[in-house]
Amino acid sequence: MTTSFAPSGLHQATSPLGTTAGYMPGFGNDFETEALPDALPQGMNSPQKVNYGLYGEQLSGTAFTAPSHQNERTWCYRIRPSVKHTHRFQKIDLPLWASAPNVDPDIISLGQYRWDPIEHSKEPRTWLTGMRTMTTAGDVNTQVGMASHVYLVTQSMVDAYFYSADSEMLVVPQEGRMRFCTELGIIDVEPQEIAILPRGLVYRVEVLDGPCRGFVCENYGQKFELPGRGPIGANCMANPRDFKTPVAAFEDRDAPSTVTVKWCGQFHETKIGHSPLDVVAWHGNYAPCKYDLRTYCPVGAILFDHPDPSIFTVLTAPSGVEGTANIDFVLFRDRWMVAEDTFRPPWYHKNVMSELMGNIFGIYDAKPKGFIPGGMSLHNMMLPHGPDKIAFEGASNADLQAEKLENTMSFMFETRFPQHLTSFAAKDAPLQDDYIDCWADIEKKFDGTPGKK
Numbered sequence: 001m002t003t004s005f006a007p008s009g010l011h012q013a014t015s016p017l018g019t020t021a022g023y024m025p026g027f028g029n030d031f032e033t034e035a036l037p038d039a040l041p042q043g044m045n046s047p048q049k050v051n052y053g054l055y056g057e058q059l060s061g062t063a064f065t066a067p068s069h070q071n072e073r074t075w076c077y078r079i080r081p082s083v084k085h086t087h088r089f090q091k092i093d094l095p096l097w098a099s100a101p102n103v104d105p106d107i108i109s110l111g112q113y114r115w116d117p118i119e120h121s122k123e124p125r126t127w128l129t130g131m132r133t134m135t136t137a138g139d140v141n142t143q144v145g146m147a148s149h150v151y152l153v154t155q156s157m158v159d160a161y162f163y164s165a166d167s168e169m170l171v172v173p174q175e176g177r178m179r180f181c182t183e184l185g186i187i188d189v190e191p192q193e194i195a196i197l198p199r200g201l202v203y204r205v206e207v208l209d210g211p212c213r214g215f216v217c218e219n220y221g222q223k224f225e226l227p228g229r230g231p232i233g234a235n236c237m238a239n240p241r242d243f244k245t246p247v248a249a250f251e252d253r254d255a256p257s258t259v260t261v262k263w264c265g266q267f268h269e270t271k272i273g274h275s276p277l278d279v280v281a282w283h284g285n286y287a288p289c290k291y292d293l294r295t296y297c298p299v300g301a302i303l304f305d306h307p308d309p310s311i312f313t314v315l316t317a318p319s320g321v322e323g324t325a326n327i328d329f330v331l332f333r334d335r336w337m338v339a340e341d342t343f344r345p346p347w348y349h350k351n352v353m354s355e356l357m358g359n360i361f362g363i364y365d366a367k368p369k370g371f372i373p374g375g376m377s378l379h380n381m382m383l384p385h386g387p388d389k390i391a392f393e394g395a396s397n398a399d400l401q402a403e404k405l406e407n408t409m410s411f412m413f414e415t416r417f418p419q420h421l422t423s424f425a426a427k428d429a430p431l432q433d434d435y436i437d438c439w440a441d442i443e444k445k446f447d448g449t450p451g452k453k
């Protein structure tokens with residue numbers, strides 16, 4: 001039997017009242033959803049026989065014994081168990097998708113780097129062939145660290161599916177609209193939204209409106225979670241209800257297909273005779289989601305000084321050292337600047353964490369020129385950086401009225417580990433050779449006499 005996937009609404013669970021069609025609200029909630037009535041067993045996980053002849057299968061996102069507040073798993077009721085592949089795995093090469101450790105002694109990562117947006121090529125590219133790794137950190141085998149990528153996608157995956165056993169993927173679109181058809185439902189994303197695809201989840205990526213370009217943070221470590229707000233209290237920053245998890249959607253389609261798996265930094269492919277997106281019903285708390293960055297409620301200084309950018313943390317992935325993240329995902333969005341007698345842009349800085357930034361749109365206040373939409377920068381561990389000469393002079397002499405930073409959205413993947421440039425980032429991507437010149441003309445103002453200069 002061939003049936004179509006959910007764009008038509010066919011075989012998709014109905015969305016709960018008051019939510020965007022197709023999504024359920026909440027971060028890490030215990031969800032339940034079924035695309036056919038009574039497909040989901042109630043009161044138990046493993047009945048002797050599941051309705052509709054479905055197979056029960058658990059997807060464990062954490063160790064069985066992880067503490068209850070971190071424990072994540074989902075029960076899937078599917079047309080065939082995932083183990084039913086028709087062939088063994090065969091290694092394939094995706095050389096531009098690199099994993100840590102990826103340290104080339106001939107490439108210098110010690111420095112401040114900035115790239116222009118990477119252009120699309122005429123050659124059609126999918127989510128797999130269009131992934132370009134810029135930096136890697138940590139070690140994929142020991143499940144610590146991360147990689148940052150740019151994707152350049154112009155072609156939908158057809159009868160082709162993918163999952164990463166290595167990582168959770170945080171997707172930050174910058175251009176174009178994409179659909180993630182996943183085992184657990186459908187997620188559509190566009191710029192100013194993000195998607196989170198958990199480790200082990202099978203999906204295919206379709207282009208809704210191309211070309212598509214964006215950034216990916218591949219998290220080898222513990223999952224992203226919401227940061228504790230501390231004294232800020234129970235509201236603001238990213239609110240749990242603004243994360244949206246798709247309702248169940250399945251396809252019952254027999255067609256020769258491939259499943260590509262990323263596993264310990266290598267890619268393997270297997271053939272399969274049907275769509276693996278055949279989960280008719282599921283329940284659990286291990287699921288993909290999307291989040292609209294425009295719902296992020298920034299909190300800031302309302303009298304003086306520039307707080308640490310951790311106040312703009314959307315999500316944090318712990319490293320095991322308390323307060324020192326494997327990855328922080330930080331958002332610099334439009335907001336009011338009101339601080340009195342204050343140098344308002346980011347201060348000059350040397351950081352034990354390494355900071356990879358991307359521009360989604362507009363102008364970033366510390367770099368009015370050169371850090372452009374689609375572009376990236378890297379200020380690696382313990383390397384000084386900060387406002388360029390233009391930003392410094394502008395902000396030190398500005399008339400300090402309340403000012404709205406508008407037309408701006410940039411982000412940072414900040415990790416406790418040094419980030420190593422790939423050969424692609426160092427040699428093929430549009431690296432700005434003159435980036436550090438943006439600080440070259442900063443002048444000595446000190447002349448031994450007191451007073452502000």
Ligand SMILES: O=C(O)Cc1cc(O)ccc1O
Pocket residue numbers: 307308309345346347349355366379385386412
């Ligand atoms: O532009 C950067 O480098 C990111 C950054 C932003 C900020 O508001 C304070 C410190 C910082 O490193």
Ligand SMILES: [Fe+2]
Pocket residue numbers: 349351355379385
């Ligand atoms: Fe910084």
